[in-house]
Amino acid sequence: MERTCWLLAFVLLLQVLLTEAAISVGGGIGVNIGNGGGRVWIGGGVNVPPPSGSSRSDLNSAYSALQAWKSAITEDPLMIMKTWVGSDVCSYRGVFCADAQDGMGPFVSGVDLNYANLRGTLVEELSLLTDMSLLHLNSNRFAGTVPDTFKDLLALQELDLSNNQFSGPFPIVTLYIPNLVYLDLRFNSFTGPLPGDLFNKKLDAIFLNNNQFGGQIPYNLGNSPASVINLANNKFTGNIPSSLGFMSSKLKEILFLNNQLTGCIPEGIGLFTEMQVFDVSYNSLMGHLPDTISCLNEIEVLNLAHNRLSGVLPELVCSLRSLVNLTVAYNFLSGFSQDCTKLIFRNVGFDFSSNCIPGRQMQRPQPECSGIPGIGLNCLRIPGGQPLICGALMGNMEANLSSTPSSP
Numbered sequence: 001m002e003r004t005c006w007l008l009a010f011v012l013l014l015q016v017l018l019t020e021a022a023i024s025v026g027g028g029i030g031v032n033i034g035n036g037g038g039r040v041w042i043g044g045g046v047n048v049p050p051p052s053g054s055s056r057s058d059l060n061s062a063y064s065a066l067q068a069w070k071s072a073i074t075e076d077p078l079m080i081m082k083t084w085v086g087s088d089v090c091s092y093r094g095v096f097c098a099d100a101q102d103g104m105g106p107f108v109s110g111v112d113l114n115y116a117n118l119r120g121t122l123v124e125e126l127s128l129l130t131d132m133s134l135l136h137l138n139s140n141r142f143a144g145t146v147p148d149t150f151k152d153l154l155a156l157q158e159l160d161l162s163n164n165q166f167s168g169p170f171p172i173v174t175l176y177i178p179n180l181v182y183l184d185l186r187f188n189s190f191t192g193p194l195p196g197d198l199f200n201k202k203l204d205a206i207f208l209n210n211n212q213f214g215g216q217i218p219y220n221l222g223n224s225p226a227s228v229i230n231l232a233n234n235k236f237t238g239n240i241p242s243s244l245g246f247m248s249s250k251l252k253e254i255l256f257l258n259n260q261l262t263g264c265i266p267e268g269i270g271l272f273t274e275m276q277v278f279d280v281s282y283n284s285l286m287g288h289l290p291d292t293i294s295c296l297n298e299i300e301v302l303n304l305a306h307n308r309l310s311g312v313l314p315e316l317v318c319s320l321r322s323l324v325n326l327t328v329a330y331n332f333l334s335g336f337s338q339d340c341t342k343l344i345f346r347n348v349g350f351d352f353s354s355n356c357i358p359g360r361q362m363q364r365p366q367p368e369c370s371g372i373p374g375i376g377l378n379c380l381r382i383p384g385g386q387p388l389i390c391g392a393l394m395g396n397m398e399a400n401l402s403s404t405p406s407s408p
Helices: 004-021 059-070 124-128 150-154 172-176 195-202 221-223 242-246 268-272 289-296 315-319 393-402
Strands: 073-076 094-099 104-110 134-136 141-144 159-160 166-170 181-185 189-192 205-207 212-216 228-230 235-238 251-255 277-279 286-288 302-305 308-312 325-327 332-335 347-350
Touching: 059 073, 059 104, 124 150, 150 332, 221 242, 228 347, 242 268, 268 289, 289 315
Parallel strands: 104 134, 134 159, 141 166, 159 181, 166 189, 181 205, 189 212, 205 228, 212 235, 228 251, 251 277, 277 302, 286 308, 302 325, 308 332, 325 347
Antiparallel strands: 094 104
């Protein structure tokens, strides 16, 4: 067991070191998935007190901020702004107040204008709401960019700007909001690369799907402590960073689907024994599937479809106890074990169509299977000879990593 775990740790560490040697180590500055499935990250429930030494924003400041924002709203079909009249901001529709425990009176604790269909822009004065813990603007028609003053939103934990018309590069200012744990920018028109610092922040949920982000996924993806990351439906290129294997063990869902990713699925995927959703469909990934996929004991949705993967589906994958849906269609797989044929009796969705599996129906025409793509691709794998042991992978890997000298 120790020998097998050590070998996996060595292989993964070698991958990361090789990647970092090729990339300059520098600064990071530069669910709903289309019609598909996915889970919704549920935030809230955590109260972050104002940072020590900060001054509480009073309702007069809140009034100034909200009236400035009201003046930047150009369309309001539901007439929400008609309630934003007078100095009692706590009576405004979509504005929520809380009573201060220090006796300093009520304050604006959140703004929730989801599905309000407002058109307009965000204004700098919103930074006066320094005690606001959530700002939810899902499904409106806000455009432009995120003001730099948002860095002063010291208590903000949840920022949801999804399903709007924001554009431009990744809003760097969001990385300077000190207590942010939930960032949702999906279904907008953001473009360009992601800053590496995004994955150095203590964000628990990162939703960036359905934008126009491009370039390579930052190599330090593995630094993120997030439990949910959605990068689907963008224009990312290059490999899935090998540092994936060093992410927090609490990772539940990660989605890379519908990008332009190439190379191998990292061997480190098997370290996430609590992962429930892994979707890399609609990319150009090649090579054999890593044996460590059979360690994903809690996986429910495993979607590898519409890639260029080859080899045999690992025997233990079809025996994973929590599987609800396994999709490997439209690849170049050459076979699977008898256990996979039993999935139908477990009421597990299993789609293996359009592969190169002899004797099975709905497979590719033989001429397409004569030239397997990526046949010479060198995907680092655990050396064979012993059965794969999943239990202590993370501990052994972390031990090996901590004993490795840091790069100068």
